[in-house]
Amino acid sequence: MRFDIYLLYLLLRLLGLLPLRALHGFGGWLGRISLWRGARMVAHTRVNLGIARPGLAAAAEQALLREVMIESGKSVTEIAKIWGGGAEQALHLIRDVRGEALFDTALAAGKGVIIAAPHLGCWELLNYWLCRKTPMAILYRPPRIAAVEGLLRKARGALAPEQVRAEGAGVRTLYKRLASGGTVGILPDQKPRSGEGQLAPFFGRDAETMVLLPRLAARTGATVLFAFAERLPRGEGFRVHLLPAPDGLAEVDLQTACAALNQGVEACVTQAFTQYQWHYKRYTRSDRPSPYE
Secondary structure (H helix, E strand, O other): OOHHHHHHHHHHHHHOOOOHHHHHHHHHHHHHHHHHHOOHHHHHHHHHHHHHOOOOOHHHHHHHHHHHHHHHHHHHHOHHHHHHOOHHHHHOOEEEEEOHHHHHHHHHHOOOEEEEOOOEEOHHHHHHHHHHHOOEEEEEOOOOOOHHHHHHHHHHHHHOOEEEEOOHHHHHHHHHHHHOOOEEEEOOOOOOOOOOEEEEEEOOEEEEEEOHHHHHHHHHOOEEEEEEEEEOHHHOOEEEEEEEOOOOOOOOOHHHHHHHHHHHHHHHHHHOHHHEOOOOOOOOOOOOOOOOO
């Protein structure tokens, strides 16, 4: 591990000694600063909120934007608690689990489980909880700075999922995992590369949507569950949610399947709306001008 990355790891460990409430307070302050400075992510967030919540009065729109930025700041600083103190310590922050029986039933069926985990709440803590239940592989794209990958492996520790690269060999690994009754995790709202997705409604507007998850479900017969770890107020901890997939997600017709996939993401987001990663440029398309320009 590079020296600078090692120092960053030590900093995470030190910050992890702070109470979650203090880290969330600092994160909320960072979110307010970002809003005040008018950072680019604020502009992207404003566009997305205008699409997802049209017709709000100016004051209500600004209040919603403020809350989203505060939660976004918390998502950054809470990582020190999740990674800095180790997996088992982080799991003590989970106060409640809703839908666990769905996961247990799916595991017992032995036909494979696909966890669709949107960019919502604290997905790193969700990974810990899932990996304590069963070994899991997740599809990911390597960080731009290669040395950060070592930091991720060290920080995630013993309950780290197997990281499978989003490429041909990695996808084949996911199929093999599911065929043997294993569990895989995928970010269902990850924007696909140009030409590799399907347009489907997302909060009322068509967005490029991944086809990999519906294809995995259709070809393997695996159970699809949506999951997220909701951030509780006042630094009280987190609540894990598991939800069944909407009907149609495993259909061969990709228009139907991708529409169902986005409906599943929406069902999660609606339960913790301000904790979604709203600055992600989900609505960019190759066939028309970007709404973020």
